Amino acid sequence: xxxxxxxxxxxxxxxxxxxxxxxxxxxxxxxxxxxxxxxxxxxxxxxxxxxxxxxxxxxxxxxxxxxxxxxxxxxxxxxxxxxxxxxxxxxxxxxxxxxxxxxxxxxxxxxxxxxxxxxxxxxxxxxxxxxxxxxxxxxxxxxxxxxxxxxxxxxxxxxxxxxxxxxxxxxxxxxxxxxxxxxxxxxxxxxxxxxxxxxxxxxxxxxxxxxxxxxxxxxxxxxxxxxxxxxxxxxxxxxxxxxxxxxxxxxxxxxxxxxxxxxxxxxxxxxxxxxxxxxxxxxxxxxxxxxxxxxxxxxxxxxxxxxx
Numbered sequence: 001x002x003x004x005x006x007x008x009x010x011x012x013x014x015x016x017x018x019x020x021x022x023x024x025x026x027x028x029x030x031x032x033x034x035x036x037x038x039x040x041x042x043x044x045x046x047x048x049x050x051x052x053x054x055x056x057x058x059x060x061x062x063x064x065x066x067x068x069x070x071x072x073x074x075x076x077x078x079x080x081x082x083x084x085x086x087x088x089x090x091x092x093x094x095x096x097x098x099x100x101x102x103x104x105x106x107x108x109x110x111x112x113x114x115x116x117x118x119x120x121x122x123x124x125x126x127x128x129x130x131x132x133x134x135x136x137x138x139x140x141x142x143x144x145x146x147x148x149x150x151x152x153x154x155x156x157x158x159x160x161x162x163x164x165x166x167x168x169x170x171x172x173x174x175x176x177x178x179x180x181x182x183x184x185x186x187x188x189x190x191x192x193x194x195x196x197x198x199x200x201x202x203x204x205x206x207x208x209x210x211x212x213x214x215x216x217x218x219x220x221x222x223x224x225x226x227x228x229x230x231x232x233x234x235x236x237x238x239x240x241x242x243x244x245x246x247x248x249x250x251x252x253x254x255x256x257x258x259x260x261x262x263x264x265x266x267x268x269x270x271x272x273x274x275x276x277x278x279x280x281x282x283x284x285x286x287x288x289x290x291x292x293x294x295x296x297x298x299x300x301x302x303x304x305x306x307x308x
Contacts, residue, residue, distance in 0.1 A: 003077060003119050006225040007031035010164075010195035011039035011083070011216030014063055018217040019070050025222060025237040026074045033116070034076045037195040038083030038125050038164035039216065040067050045085045056091050061274075064095060072103025077116045079109040081125030083164045083195055089126045098266045102293070109162055111147035113154055120154040123162030128179060141179055151187050158227070161189040166196035171213040173200045184209050191225075203232045259293045267293055 007029055012018035026034065041060055056064075071078045086092045089110075096108040107114040109123040124147055128139050139147075151159060166172030167181035175196060184192050184206065192211045201215035201223070212232065215221025220238035225231070267289035272281070 002228075003032040003117050004226065004228040005029070005032045006227060007034045007076070008037075008193050008212055008214040008223040008225055009034070009217050010037040010193070010214055011218050012067060013039055013085075013216060013218040014042035014045070015218045016063075016066070019066060021220060021237040022217055022222075023070055023073070025235065026076065029224060031074075031076050031224075033119070034071065034074060034078040035121065035160065035162060035193050036071070036078070036080035037123070037162045037193045037214070038081045039085070039195050039218075040064055040080075040083060041085040043083075043085050055088050056095070061095065064092070065099065068096075068099040068103050068106055071106045075105060078106045079114050079121040079123070079160070079162065080106070081108070081110050081123040081162045081164060083125060084127040087126060092125075095270065098263075098270060101260075101263050101266065113150045115154070115156060118156055119158050119160065120151065120156035121160040121162065122148055122151045122154075123164075124148060125162075125164050128163075128165065129177065141182075144179070144183060145186065148183070148187060151189065158191070159187075159189040161187060161192040163192065163194045166194040166200065166213050167211065169204075171200055171202055171204060171211060172196055175200075181206075184211060191227075201234055259290065263293055264290050 007026060009022065012022065041063065045060070071080070082089060082092045093108065093110070100106060100108065107121075109121050110125045111122070113120050113122045124139065124144050126139060128144050148161070151161065161184065163180055163183065165177045165180055166175060167184065168176030168178055171194065172180075180194060188208045190209065192209050194211065194213050196213035196215065198215035198219035198221035201213050201221055203210060203212045203223075210232075212223055212225070214223035215234070217237065220236050222235045222237050224233040224235055264286060268282070268285040271285045271289055272278070275281070275285070
């Protein structure tokens, strides 16, 4: 099936209302693909070095898990990047690797080309600037260009670039970053989705590239792209609660999907790291990871505390 109907979005910003709106909008729109340009955690978030073995705290960790679960439940091909608040990026990527295994339709496209049908998606998440910012897990122009260079050699008719900040001008306002416009000009993607404020949402055709700022889901803003009809529609998703399903007679309870040892091993390792890498507790972390994954497979969110 060709991917033609796209749901473009960014900026859930740690809001569970945003996750509800996203769920409802995806149910109603039934996109072939979902592209997320960063902004999972709140912009006001600040990592506190040394507060935990991970600078992502427990609330961050749980929200990212919930976000991936929403994307995974959509069933649509999904590509995403972290936003500037998703630092330290190394920790986000480590968690993302695990969550990609749990939700195989969801792909972190940071510095990685994700290919599906006639489409290739690549992006760069986190803070970016002309030069690396002191004291912040940011990337400079050479780093961004080096990470995105595989997009030049992809043999796909449609190329998409995801960036966590907007370009200058109407799509970015005072948040616009000149480097973004120059990256777009260098790589010439067919579509570039950028994160930006809802007040500046819009689209612009710049040469070969359609640039779209879909606005923030936290403000109820998203964008629908029908690539086949060349139509861009801006949405208010705050009223997009999932429609009530008709009542049906009880049937056989669906069987949960099987949990692989590789998934358990990765989750147990993450728990062990979270707890400060204690010695002699491997069995406990394995059992906790297995139970957590089993509950997720059965559709029950994990409500227990992680090991301290």
